[in-house]
Amino acid sequence: MTETQNWSARLTELGVTLPPVVPPVAAYVPALRTGNYVYTSGQLPIVDGKLTTKGKVGADVSEDDAKAGARTCALNALAAIDALVGIDSVVRIVKVVGFVASAEGFTGQPGVVNGASEFFGEIFGEAGAHARSAVGVAELPLGAPVEVEVIAEVRTEA
Template sequence: MSIEARLKELNITLPDAPAPAANYVPFVQSGNLVFVSGQISANENGLITGKLGADLDVAAGQAAARRCGLALIAQLQAAIGDLDRVVRVVKLGGFVNSTADFTDQPKVVNGCSDLMVEVFGDAGRHARAAVSAPSLPLGVAVEVDAVFEVK
């Protein structure tokens, strides 16, 4: 099944690839690897802000991380055109805006990781980091960057 068909089957509509917010590019391809810059949590209503452990629970954090994943896939599509060129999701780097005593960063970033497996199947299984940050740009709840292997 093509990735486009899989997205339709999952009832997933990708957002437009967000424009960079500062002096960087949204993606860089080097050889068969595409590095996608960090995508911040946002939905059709705007930014998803707040601090895990204070303002947001794990489920809300997972939803925010999933939105980061959708933006990552949208950026990847902008970079390579055809998502069927994806060989592997190589690595995700997840940053969670959280209180000092919040320790469920891996559960939050699962919102993005689970999406990658839903969309890309076994090729969506990846290495990952899930870390806490005392704040993130614009007060967002989650930011995730990624490395993809393409053919």
């Protein structure tokens, strides 16, 4: 699929508004293009400058709340991609990596990261089908329960 897609119209159809790009919390950029790929930095579930929830999934944060957080992370990743190259230049979502701050014994990381994966499917359809990793970790920045990074293929620059 190399033809131009109108993903911004799809977002409007779904009632989704891209937020402002979340400013970095350390020394990095939100997204970087190399060739036909955009790599996002890990995105946290931040809305209006604040984490939507804090803690470990399976103890302080429910799996459903963490899944919603993963969706917010994906939305923030799309905002970073849009700010860099424009959402309509996306050809497909290639890879999603999700990190889940997990309480001892919690093994539902794939279900949590589905919050991001399902969101990309809603927006991009088949172009949103991607390779993925869902990793349980001890801690995430700022006490976040989930973090998501994305690799997107984009159209060749004109």
